[in-house]
Amino acid sequence: MYQETVIRTDKLTKTYKGVEALKALDLEVVPNSIFGFLGPNGAGKTTTIKLLLGLVHPTSGSASVFGHDIVGDTIDVRRRIGYLAQEPRYYEYMTARETLRFTAKFFYRGPRDSIEKRVAETLELVGLTDKADRPTRGFSGGERQRLGIGQAQVNHPDLLILDEPAASLDPMGRRDVLAIMEQLRQRATVFYSTHILGDVQRVSDTVAILDHGELIAQAPIEELLAGSGGVVYSIELKGDTTSAYQRVSNQPWVSEIHVAADGNGSRWQVAVTDQEAAERELLRLMLADDSLTVTQFGRKQYELEEVFMDLVEGNGNGH
Amino acid sequence: MATSAQLQLHAGSGGLVGLGNMVSKEWNSWWRTRRGLTHLILWLIVINGLMFLVGVDERQGSPPQEVLDELIEVFIRAGGLFATIGIVLATQSAVVSERQLGTAEWVLSKPVSRHAFLLSKLLVNGTSFVFLAVVVPTVVFYLQVIHHALMQPTVVPFLMGLLLHVEHLVFYLTLTVLLGTYFRSRGAVSGVAIGFLIAGSILPGVVPSVTALLPWALHPIAGTIARTSTVPDGAHVTILMCGLWSILWILLALWRFGREEF
Numbered sequence: 001m002y003q004e005t006v007i008r009t010d011k012l013t014k015t016y017k018g019v020e021a022l023k024a025l026d027l028e029v030v031p032n033s034i035f036g037f038l039g040p041n042g043a044g045k046t047t048t049i050k051l052l053l054g055l056v057h058p059t060s061g062s063a064s065v066f067g068h069d070i071v072g073d074t075i076d077v078r079r080r081i082g083y084l085a086q087e088p089r090y091y092e093y094m095t096a097r098e099t100l101r102f103t104a105k106f107f108y109r110g111p112r113d114s115i116e117k118r119v120a121e122t123l124e125l126v127g128l129t130d131k132a133d134r135p136t137r138g139f140s141g142g143e144r145q146r147l148g149i150g151q152a153q154v155n156h157p158d159l160l161i162l163d164e165p166a167a168s169l170d171p172m173g174r175r176d177v178l179a180i181m182e183q184l185r186q187r188a189t190v191f192y193s194t195h196i197l198g199d200v201q202r203v204s205d206t207v208a209i210l211d212h213g214e215l216i217a218q219a220p221i222e223e224l225l226a227g228s229g230g231v232v233y234s235i236e237l238k239g240d241t242t243s244a245y246q247r248v249s250n251q252p253w254v255s256e257i258h259v260a261a262d263g264n265g266s267r268w269q270v271a272v273t274d275q276e277a278a279e280r281e282l283l284r285l286m287l288a289d290d291s292l293t294v295t296q297f298g299r300k301q302y303e304l305e306e307v308f309m310d311l312v313e314g315n316g317n318g319h
Numbered sequence: 320m321a322t323s324a325q326l327q328l329h330a331g332s333g334g335l336v337g338l339g340n341m342v343s344k345e346w347n348s349w350w351r352t353r354r355g356l357t358h359l360i361l362w363l364i365v366i367n368g369l370m371f372l373v374g375v376d377e378r379q380g381s382p383p384q385e386v387l388d389e390l391i392e393v394f395i396r397a398g399g400l401f402a403t404i405g406i407v408l409a410t411q412s413a414v415v416s417e418r419q420l421g422t423a424e425w426v427l428s429k430p431v432s433r434h435a436f437l438l439s440k441l442l443v444n445g446t447s448f449v450f451l452a453v454v455v456p457t458v459v460f461y462l463q464v465i466h467h468a469l470m471q472p473t474v475v476p477f478l479m480g481l482l483l484h485v486e487h488l489v490f491y492l493t494l495t496v497l498l499g500t501y502f503r504s505r506g507a508v509s510g511v512a513i514g515f516l517i518a519g520s521i522l523p524g525v526v527p528s529v530t531a532l533l534p535w536a537l538h539p540i541a542g543t544i545a546r547t548s549t550v551p552d553g554a555h556v557t558i559l560m561c562g563l564w565s566i567l568w569i570l571l572a573l574w575r576f577g578r579e580e581f
Contacts, residue, residue, distance in 0.1 A: 053427075055424055055580065057578075075431075079329075079430045085425060089425055090425065093348065102340065103429060105340040106329070106431055108327060108328060108329065109328070110326075
């Protein structure tokens with residue numbers, strides 16, 4: 001079945017007073033994904049989001065959301081989007097209910113009862129029912145963020161854009177936000193920017209990394225976590241490793257062995273060029289030596305932070 | 320997009336998308352907060368309080384027609400001056416604050432046009448302010464006039480004078496909103512607008528030819544019409560130009576706001 005691309009950018013570029021905040025961005029977001037948009041401060045994440053929403057104008061290039069051009073059809077684009085800003089602001093004299101009602105009325109013209117029902121459902125979803133009729137000026141950071149998620153999804157958008165949705169929240173608030181995102185994924189695509197790499201690894205299925213306005217990686221999370229330096233096995237050992245090292249390093253399919261001391265034993269990172277051969281022989285080669293004990297053996301799982309730092313530092317942003 | 324069975328989606332994508340909701344929100348900011356009541360009390364004290372003092376002073380043995388003329392003149396000119404400063408101060412933050420606080424960015428991420436955002440401010444600020452600083456004080460003034468002068472103003476010329484007073488306010492309202500799309504601080508917006516108002520008491524003496532083209536002469540014209548039912552020579556040009564300037568300010572504000580980045 002044909003599924004329209006949710007977001008497609010083509011050489012999308014934004015320049016502020018001669019400085020390129022976004023450089024020829026080519027991005028593609030598929031339906032019903034949770035798309036993590038990563039990058040250090042000033043990488044161009046918020047600029048990209050604002051371009052998609054028509055809040056800033058592209059210097060060159062183009063982009064579409066659900067096939068609608070972000071410049072010419074900006075109202076049609078925004079009809080299908082729910083947006084949560086990095087620091088959400090509301091009219092402080094309005095209550096949470098009034099804020100959601102005001103937002104809903106941009107999308108729906110009635111009937112009034114149905115709008116009120118939708119508002120009540122949204123308050124329930126984000127856990128603000130008991131604070132629904134309090135002016136937002138007295139809301140805590142977490143409550144504002146919950147209201148932000150509420151107003152972003154009161155129209156049941158096809159695309160939810162969240163700019164740093166968990167940045168100002170405590171661990172419990174973050175957990176709740178991630179849970180809401182996973183819940184919303186069933187009916188919408190979620191595109192969100194964040195610095196919190198653990199959250200991305202937990203909920204995202206696709207990740208793009210931006211640095212200095214340039215896209216330096218875009219891939220499914222599993223692909224990114226598999227690493228780009230080939231297959232690496234991580235092995236923890238106890239005992240004399242001299243002969244084992246000799247045996248393993250002589251294998252034609254072993255490209256590199258990195259050894260690090262680890263308490264009483266050592267930890268090896270063995271990079272291989274032939275995964276099948278490694279799976280068949282590597283552990284056997286280690287166990288051939290009776291004096292050696294293998295306490296852990298497995299294919300290395302990269303942490304997103306590791307991948308992120310490698311990519312960003314490789315792009316010249318390392319410190 | 321998923322919708323519940325009964326909810327009806329808005330359609331259309333013209334330049335006024337979202338205007339109704341924005342007008343409703345602006346209206347509530349005047350009438351469902353203390354803002355409207357504050358202005359009501361303020362303008363009754365400032366304008367009608369002033370008229371009370373003038374009325375008491377003028378009643379000392381003067382002929383009723385003289386008292387009436389004096390009251391109308393003061394009401395149009397002094398009341399007009401206060402109301403003009405008032406409309407600048409009341410709307411100086413209409414655009415600037417929304418931009419600074421981030422609420423403009425939030426609202427404009429929804430399906431609402433920038434024209435609707437700006438026009439709602441002009442419409443609601445204009446009508447609310449005119450109601451509170453012109454209509455209500457005028458009704459009270461009418462009763463004050465009957466009390467002090469024992470006469471009524473001639474209705475049609477008096478209303479024409481008031482219309483010109485409103486035209487003057489609209490000029491400053493549109494100018495203030497326009498300035499709000501250019502400047503980042505409220506001080507700059509109100510400074511330029513009130514500075515322009517004050518320039519009206521200096522520049523005509525230096526460059527008399529500009530007076531007819533700018534709104535500074537509107538209040539004297541309005542006072543003359545309201546008192547004497549006669550339209551001064553050259554008044555048509557000033558009345559027309561003031562209207563044209565207001566339209567120009569609106570168009571410039573829409574153009575500038577359309578290019579704004581949030």
